[in-house]
Amino acid sequence: MYVGVATHMAQCLGLHRSFLSSEYSHNQTEPNEGTRREWVRTWVGCFIVGQLYALREVPLTSSLSTALGVNPIISEDFTIQNAPALLSPTTSSTYDPALSLLLDKLKMARVGARITGLLSSCPNSSSGLAEVGDNLAIFRVLQGDVQEVEASLLNTDGSHPPTHLW
Amino acid sequence: MVEGAANALVEARGLSFLWVKTQLYSYALHDGMLPPSARNDFILRGFDSACHFLAAFSAALSTTPLSLLPALHPFSAVCSWMFVYKTLYSRYRMYFDISATEQVLIDIQKLMASKSQARGDFCWSVAVYMDNLLQDARNNNLNENPGEPFLEVRSRMAAGLYFDGLNRLTQLSTSRDTSFSSFETKVTFTSPISAPLSSHTSSPFLSSDDLSTPPTSQLSPPVFAAQKPMFTGFWTENPMADNAYAPDPSKLDMEWLADSFLTGEGGVAPSDISGYVAPGLLMVQ
Numbered sequence: 238m239y240v241g242v243a244t245h246m247a248q249c250l251g252l253h254r255s256f257l258s259s260e261y262s263h264n265q266t267e268p269n270e271g272t273r274r275e276w277v278r279t280w281v282g283c284f285i286v287g288q289l290y291a292l293r294e295v296p297l298t299s300s301l302s303t304a305l306g307v308n309p310i311i312s313e314d315f316t317i318q319n320a321p322a323l324l325s326p327t328t329s330s331t332y333d334p335a336l337s338l339l340l341d342k343l344k345m346a347r348v349g350a351r352i353t354g355l356l357s358s359c360p361n362s363s364s365g366l367a368e369v370g371d372n373l374a375i376f377r378v379l380q381g382d383v384q385e386v387e388a389s390l391l392n393t394d395g396s397h398p399p400t401h402l403w
Numbered sequence: 404m405v406e407g408a409a410n411a412l413v414e415a416r417g418l419s420f421l422w423v424k425t426q427l428y429s430y431a432l433h434d435g436m437l438p439p440s441a442r443n444d445f446i447l448r449g450f451d452s453a454c455h456f457l458a459a460f461s462a463a464l465s466t467t468p469l470s471l472l473p474a475l476h477p478f479s480a481v482c483s484w485m486f487v488y489k490t491l492y493s494r495y496r497m498y499f500d501i502s503a504t505e506q507v508l509i510d511i512q513k514l515m516a517s518k519s520q521a522r523g524d525f526c527w528s529v530a531v532y533m534d535n536l537l538q539d540a541r542n543n544n545l546n547e548n549p550g551e552p553f554l555e556v557r558s559r560m561a562a563g564l565y566f567d568g569l570n571r572l573t574q575l576s577t578s579r580d581t582s583f584s585s586f587e588t589k590v591t592f593t594s595p596i597s598a599p600l601s602s603h604t605s606s607p608f609l610s611s612d613d614l615s616t617p618p619t620s621q622l623s624p625p626v627f628a629a630q631k632p633m634f635t636g637f638w639t640e641n642p643m644a645d646n647a648y649a650p651d652p653s654k655l656d657m658e659w660l661a662d663s664f665l666t667g668e669g670g671v672a673p674s675d676i677s678g679y680v681a682p683g684l685l686m687v688q
Contacts, residue, residue: 342419349423356430366433373441376431380448383424390420 244283244310252280253316255323277316277323281343284311288346309350317347344386352379418456425452 247253255268255276268276287310316323321340326333355375359367367375428449431442516530 345419345423349426352423352427352430356427356436366430366436372437376427376437376441376445379427380445383427386420387424 252276285342285346348382421456
């Protein structure tokens with residue numbers, strides 16, 4: 238519930254359109270780079286929380302299949318897709334563990350959104366589950382996405398500290 | 404404190420990834436989603452992920468400060484995955500160490516009860532409904548199916564744990580008894596984590612060959628404290644109950660196992676084989 242409220246407030250503030258903020262904000266002034274970065278970070282946070290933690294708000298009457306595939310509140314947009322570039326520091330190369338964690342979570346949330354969108358958002362079935370057909374190909378593609386995220390989380394090229402996943 | 408919180412967040416990152424991964428494979432459980440020939444492969448991968456999710460969640464619970472527990476993946480997620488275990492067990496029961504899974508539930512219940520600091524807080528509510536469900540399972544097994552294998556009762560417990568728990572919480576929260584009417588998350592800062600969990604002892608990612616299919620030698624089952632299981636009769640028939648993985652995989656009849664998959668559910672029984680098999684052994688691309 239709070240995720241939905243926060244997301245709507247963010248949209249009203251124009252956080253999802255940080256480069257068009259004057260269309261949303263009341264002061265009609267363009268934010269500086271630091272402010273825009275914070276807006277992007279906040280919007281990414283809304284996406285992550287809405288996707289990865291939406292299960293906390295599953296209604297009691299919902300079925301297990303629903304609980305395993307809650308549609309994301311926010312669809313992927315330009316800000317979400319380009320968040321790594323928008324959030325990367327331009328002047329400093331210092332490793333930011335909080336930013337790293339945020340971007341890792343974003344990767345997972347994006348994959349989760351794709352899984353839910355492709356497999357449980359079918360408009361032709363009452364359950365929303367995709368009907369048998371080309372699902373195997375979809376599974377293969379999604380599995381590739383998962384493995385790609387898994388590999389990126391294990392980045393041990395020396396630029397980042399070792400990732401402890403367990 | 405800051406370091407402890409950071410460690411907990413890092414652990415939550417691993418849980419998040421496992422949750423996404425298992426979520427994908429859970430769709431393979433639905434009938435008609437995939438052709439049977441491909442379905443088994445994805446279900447087994449889901450089982451593999453669910454195993455690690457449950458183990459990681461259990462470990463995180465024991466080391467996470469109380470204030471951060473509600474921030475972890477919801478407890479209902481663990482209960483949901485009991486459904487996956489149940490399904491897998493009904494189809495591929497040879498892979499499933501039911502006593503270990505049951506022990507996870509018991510351990511979590513005890514841990515949550517021990518961490519509860521006030522009636523009605525997060526830990527208290529989890530511990531209460533888990534304890535009630537475990538008691539129900541014991542009673543049902545004794546009263547309704549004396550002498551019968553506990554699979555039915557256990558399956559019911561696993562599948563119903565998620566929903567029953569939520570329903571029980573709802574009943575308590577709407578009860579006229581004022582002592583049950585308040586459910587709040589008690590935020591209390593406790594001591595930081597003393598020793599962060601190491602990824603080098605249990606991570607399946609150490610394999611460079613296949614990141615999603617850990618080698619058997621590096622895939623250790625969760626370690627649980629020794630305790631008498633609730634249902635001992637069934638598992639005393641199986642001498643390998645303490646080890647979820649085959650001690651000597653080379654002795655397994657892979658062709659027979661492949662045939663058993665094609666025969667559908669119910670085609671495999673614990674007595675059919677002499678030991679368990681690591682799920683990774685059958686994840687052949």
